[in-house]
Amino acid sequence: MFNSLRTRLMVVYTLIIFITIAAVDVLILSDYFRSRLQERTITYFTYGNIAANLVSANSSDVFYISRTLEQYTQTTGARFLLIDSRSVVVSDGANHYTGELLTNPQVRKALSGSSSWAVYDNGGKNLQLAVPVTTGGRDSLEVVGAVLISADIGDLYDSYRSLRWRVILTSLLAGLMGMLFSFAAAHHLSRPLHKLIAFSKRLSRGRLGEQVNIKRNDEIGQLADTINIMSADLHRIEQNRRRFIGDVSHELKTPLASIKALVEALLMGSNAPEEKYREFLEDVIGEVDRLSMLISRLLTYTRLEEERLKREYLTLSDIAADTVRIMTPLAASHNVILENKARMDIRVPCDKNLVREMLVNVIDNSIKYRDRAKAVNKIEITDGRTFDTYRLEISDNGIGIAEQDLSRIFEGFYRSEPSRSREIEGYGMGLSIVKRIADLHGWDVSAKSQPGRGTTIVLSIPLQFK
Ligand code: ADP
Numbered sequence: 096m097f098n099s100l101r102t103r104l105m106v107v108y109t110l111i112i113f114i115t116i117a118a119v120d121v122l123i124l125s126d127y128f129r130s131r132l133q134e135r136t137i138t139y140f141t142y143g144n145i146a147a148n149l150v151s152a153n154s155s156d157v158f159y160i161s162r163t164l165e166q167y168t169q170t171t172g173a174r175f176l177l178i179d180s181r182s183v184v185v186s187d188g189a190n191h192y193t194g195e196l197l198t199n200p201q202v203r204k205a206l207s208g209s210s211s212w213a214v215y216d217n218g219g220k221n222l223q224l225a226v227p228v229t230t231g232g233r234d235s236l237e238v239v240g241a242v243l244i245s246a247d248i249g250d251l252y253d254s255y256r257s258l259r260w261r262v263i264l265t266s267l268l269a270g271l272m273g274m275l276f277s278f279a280a281a282h283h284l285s286r287p288l289h290k291l292i293a294f295s296k297r298l299s300r301g302r303l304g305e306q307v308n309i310k311r312n313d314e315i316g317q318l319a320d321t322i323n324i325m326s327a328d329l330h331r332i333e334q335n336r337r338r339f340i341g342d343v344s345h346e347l348k349t350p351l352a353s354i355k356a357l358v359e360a361l362l363m364g365s366n367a368p369e370e371k372y373r374e375f376l377e378d379v380i381g382e383v384d385r386l387s388m389l390i391s392r393l394l395t396y397t398r399l400e401e402e403r404l405k406r407e408y409l410t411l412s413d414i415a416a417d418t419v420r421i422m423t424p425l426a427a428s429h430n431v432i433l434e435n436k437a438r439m440d441i442r443v444p445c446d447k448n449l450v451r452e453m454l455v456n457v458i459d460n461s462i463k464y465r466d467r468a469k470a471v472n473k474i475e476i477t478d479g480r481t482f483d484t485y486r487l488e489i490s491d492n493g494i495g496i497a498e499q500d501l502s503r504i505f506e507g508f509y510r511s512e513p514s515r516s517r518e519i520e521g522y523g524m525g526l527s528i529v530k531r532i533a534d535l536h537g538w539d540v541s542a543k544s545q546p547g548r549g550t551t552i553v554l555s556i557p558l559q560f561k
Pocket of ligand 1: 460461463464491493494495496504505509510511520521522523524525526527550
């Protein structure tokens, strides 16, 4: 149970609330009691001093002094006693101790010249304070006695106790409310986490693409958004994987079906002339070539998934020139003029073989998708740069690509309708290999095209400044 975040948070919140309340309580109560006691002491000291002055001014009139102390005793509720220098009670406001010897610490201190006070517990709480009675001038000051005041301060303790109870009760109530709030807060915090845990479990069981509905502006909200993005990404990756396997199977099935049909035709037509056999077998070889070509394309593509780049700082226009040299005979055999006009001497980190493979694929497409109706077919490689990007462009004046196909040609196995219907050799893998290589390098690749006018494949390479 203590492993649950909610319980832990609740315990911590509750402890914090109770410790804080207890500390505040102790502080308030002790301060309250101290200040009330101080008030009382000051009041009685004032009375004591007045009484002491009165005594010293009327020292000969014992009767007057006794009457006055009696009056003080009646009006203040505290007992006023006059003690002579031998500690004998001369006058007692309550007429109790007159004539008796009284030597408590306060009296002793007063007779030695200083005032003091103390609280005694003799059944009830009793405040005793004494002030000296002096005669003579400033230079010949003589202590002739002391005024002792004894006051019952039980009421102070009673009001302190009742206040303490009220404070404790209120604190308990506040603490309980705090506990309720902390429960609500812990619940508020842990509930979306439980939701996220359940959601992650569903994801791990394969329910990809689902979204968890948690709308919050805090870190939990951010976590939910991230998990939602992850779920969508995983769903997309899974769909791509399935589509890829489906497409591969389909592409493999087509040549296998034609091989099967051709072989069956051979088997059935046992009396066919030899040229017919030869023709059929050549078709079979053609299909097998198609198959092995497709498989080698697939291998290239899948190897690119893990392939670690062998990066070197190279000038792309040089690699373009090399590739053009290699591809020129093929272009020429189809009456296509292939020209490299890229001249910039900008070195970028890249894998030479992969860049060459990329350019071969793009140039090969430009040759394949040339416009046979045009007198001259041209392919041109140019380059240029902005402040932070180097661009290599391969342009042709071929058949072009329809607007709706442009965004999809880099997907694996995607072939636009004209290329299918025109029976141009291909599997829709060339540009996905190009895109993969660009991705591996951290480059961007895009296509611009106008049907009937031509296509430009643009490689954008971010320049790094060291
Ligand atoms: P494919 O093996 O079909 O050539 P790619 O992935 O290389 O596969 O190209 C995908 C599709 O993009 C092609 O089927 C074609 O429709 C279109 N395409 C690519 N390059 C060009 C181009 N230079 N001119 C016209 N269409 C092109």
